[in-house]
Amino acid sequence: MLKGKGVSTGIGFGKIVILKNEEKVIEKRTVENPEAEMQKFKQAFNQVIKETEEMVSKLSGTELDIMQAYLMIMQDPSLISETENAITNLNYSAEYAVEVGFNSVIQIFENMDDEYMAGRSRDIADIKNRVLSKLFNEETINISKLEENTIIVAKELTTSDTAKLDFKNVSGIITELGGTNSHTSIMARTHAIPAITKVEEATKIFRNGDYVAIDGLSGEIYLNPSEEEKQKLFKLKEEIQKENQELEKFKGLETKTKDGYKVELVANIGTPADVEIVLKNTAEGVGLLRSEFLYMDSENMPTEEEQYNAYKEVAEKMQGKSVIIRTLDVGGDKELKYLKLEKEANPFLGYRAIRLCLDNLNIFKTQLRAILRASHYGNLSIMFPMISSIEELREAKKILEECKTELDNENIPYKKDIKTGIMIEIPSAALISYGLARECDFFSIGTNDLIQYTVAVERGNEKIAKLYTKFHPGVIKLVKEAINGAHDGGIFCGMCGEAAGDELYIPLLIGLGLDEFSMNSNSILKARKIISNLEKTECEKLAERILMLSSAEEVEKELKKFSQNK
Amino acid sequence: MIRQKVTLKNETGLHARPASELVKLSNKFKSNIELEVGEKKASAKSILGIMSLGIKVNTEIEIICDGEDEQTAMNEIIEAFNNNFGE
Structure with missing residues (x-):
């Protein structure tokens, strides 16, 4: 069992889909149809060039000069001659050909005794990575159209990822980074999708298609759960559902306290x-x-x-x-x-x-x-x-x-x-x-x-x-100040x-x-x-007590005490 | 085919920016243009080729132009070297 930080409660079962698996190991692979492979490579490469051109068009000054030179490197036929050769003559897959072809250029620079020139190998490596990620994107699953019960695994979800995400088929989210208030966590809670963050190396530990069960409250992740574990989680899921049913009673009601204060x-x-x-x-x-x-x-x-x-x-x-x-x-x-x-x-x-x-x-x-x-x-x-x-x-x-x-x-x-x-x-x-x-x-x-x-x-x-x-007394005092100002x-x-x-x-x-x-x-x-x-x-009295406190810890303790006595 | 020697004066060597200037200039001509440094040779129309020569300040470079506009090409390239590629 793996454990991360639960940021959106709920139990989810499903198959893993990994997003943006960076630093992918590229294995040697040959293909039947080099023409198609060449086309695939060209398409990815031209996309990268196009993006760079767009970037360049927005620049000026030194930055422009540097990027223009960078663009010229990309347009130099000798940059990709080895890659093309590897596809046409060795029948390598586009990914592997890029790996081999670009590395040959990277090596030329790395081996130069001039520090500046050696540094240029990083530029070439950067181009290589951009082309590779384009090639892999083509293979990755379209996140706006997922299979039922998908568990998304990513380093971190970006705003544009979540904007496209096919939420109704996502039964869980696991990320390497992010906290309770990160964008992913907020989105997950909005859509009532169990989510766990801070799972180190998650994108490397899991493989596409792995079956997992996750508990978004405890942050526990079960890879290929045993029958026993499955039963336990199903039971938990039922309990959550029961609690939700309990909440159904509050649908459509006015929101007011026992003593009639409406909010x-x-x-x-x-x-x-x-x-x-x-x-x-x-x-x-x-x-x-x-x-x-x-x-x-x-x-x-x-x-x-x-x-x-x-x-x-x-x-x-x-x-x-x-x-x-x-x-x-x-x-x-x-x-x-x-x-x-x-x-x-x-x-x-x-x-x-x-x-x-x-x-x-x-x-x-x-x-x-x-x-x-x-x-x-x-x-x-x-x-x-x-x-x-x-x-x-x-x-x-x-x-x-x-x-x-x-x-x-x-x-x-x-x-x-x-x-x-x-x-x-x-x-x-x-x-x-x-x-x-x-x-x-x-x-x-x-x-x-x-x-x-x-x-x-x-x-x-x-x-x-x-x-x-949020328990910091300074924060609470500012909240009070804002409310009092508004009412005044x-x-x-x-x-x-x-x-x-x-x-x-x-x-x-x-x-x-x-x-x-x-x-x-x-x-x-x-x-x-x-x-x-x-x-x-009673809440007013609680607030009075809280405003006397000077540490976040005391505030949290006092609020917990209040809730427990309810 | 004509050949002429020139010495690079740019302090930081023939790095990306001046190299890109040289490529832009060379591409204006129909002639085949090459740079020779010691035993290494590269096309002046390829930025990677030029950069892979790793030319440093005060290095002597032989320029080789071959084609119908070789003389104009040579003159302009030598001038660009003497102007330190505008740096």
């Missing part, structure tokens, strides 16, 4: 397709529609029409329930192919989200117009991410007004009283919440980033992951980070007066059950 229970979604799960779990709205799917999924900047159609689809499907659309939140860890962003030393503190939008008005206005137009078909609101100052909010609102005027002039209908809110995810915003609340209609606290910025711990950095905790200004305050759906955290948030809880659709019913079991007054 909004809404969902976080990433694409229009997610609306189905939202409705199934009877969320009362969408507290966060991440608009990035439109941008990350596409080769070009999405047009106003494309965006409008997507937002309209969500608005209509939600049938008048509130949907909060967050404007483009890229930069840092989320890049776009067609928007060339400079590499930054600290991308999370850099040019991203609203900062990028306010600087690229055509992108921002296209999105705002699309949201406004779609707002005619449902109850949409607009939310700006990464607001750190009141000036940014004012500037964003000014541009929104410009878009409204444009639409007025074009006689295009939109929801005139559309609400605008902001994410509270930067400590400075939480601290000026009283002022911000006077100039917008709602807040939504983004705990994932708020924690990262408050404790100065990068979310994805595993070495310091221990310091990243007469607006509502929600939360759309992972903490909003956390069993231990919910009582604290109720005690602090949070109005709206936005979480993965699959956590909705459980959260409703938890809230139905609470009393506002």
Whole structure:
């Protein structure tokens, strides 16, 4: 049995499909049909050249000179003459021919006594790897069309992987990297797929087609499980199903505490397709529609029409329930192919989200117009991410007004009283919440980033992951500040980070007066059950006790104690 | 066929960028153009060929041009060497 970190609960059984198996061992193989093999090679090679040409066309200065030389190396017939020879005359497979052919060139450079020239062998090796990965991609399974009960194994899933993934046939995900809050984990929980991360060497240990059983709670993985193990897991699976049935009772109910304090229970979604799960779990709205799917999924900047159609689809499907659309939140860890962003030393503190939008008005206005137009078909609101100052909010609102005027002039209908809110995810915003609340209609606290910025711990950095905790008293004080500011200004305050759906955290948030809880659709019913079991007054007392504590450890202990006594 | 000797002055040797300049220039001509360093020889129209010669600063190179435009080719190539390929 192998063990990793369980990040999305559930039991899954299925056959393994490995994604992007890097550093593949290339075995010597001969083929019957060298012409077809040559074509396969040429296709892969030309693709790599084309991609490099595209890259080169966006460069300037020294970088351009270097890349042009690199491109010229690729176009030099002698680079591939050995590879072609190996295919035509030795009948080697395209992969093996590339391995042998390119290595002969690599060796010429490696053996040179000039350090610079020896270094060029790495450039050739890089070209080789790019061609090989193209060749292997052709063979890998199309992840948007998988066989039933597939367990995906990868180093890490990228946003574009998950955007394409055929979720209904995925019964589990195993990755080498990533933590509880990594992109893969969040997606897995959204789709109720058991997932395990931090399984070292997973892409090497497993083979395509291996049968495994995984437990997304304990993080256990059984390769070729014994009858006994299978029985144990089937039983567990049944228990989980029973618990889910228990939760069914909470479908369609109001969300309120025993003493009648009502809150909004809404969902976080990433694409229009997610609306189905939202409705199934009877969320009362969408507290966060991440608009990035439109941008990350596409080769070009999405047009106003494309965006409008997507937002309209969500608005209509939600049938008048509130949907909060967050404007483009890229930069840092989320890049776009067609928007060339400079590499930054600290991308999370850099040019991203609203900062990028306010600087690229055509992108921002296209999105705002699309949201406004779609707002005619449902109850949409607009939310700006990464607001750190009141000036940014004012500037964003000014541009929104410009878009409204444009639409007025074009006689295009939109929801005139559309609400605008902001994410509270930067400590400075939480601290000026009283002022911000006077100039917008709602807040939504983004705990994932708020924690990262408050404790100065990068979310994805595993070495310091221990310091990243929602239980830090500093984080809780900022949450309180945001809620108090919102209420002082007469607006509502929600939360759309992972903490909003956390069993231990919910009582604290109720005690602090949070109005709206936005979480993965699959956590909705459980959260409703938890809230139905609470009393506002006892939660307020809990919050008071928590605010006196000064360590994350004490906070967690106190919250656990509270939950256990329930 | 004509031959002429030239010495490379680029401090960092004939690395990727100047080599790519030389290829671009050589490709303008119909003549067959080769570089000879010691016992090694390579086409001036192949960047890999040029780089594989590993030419360092102050190395003497013999340029060989053969074809209808050999004289113009030789003149321009020598000039490019003397200009350190614009570096």
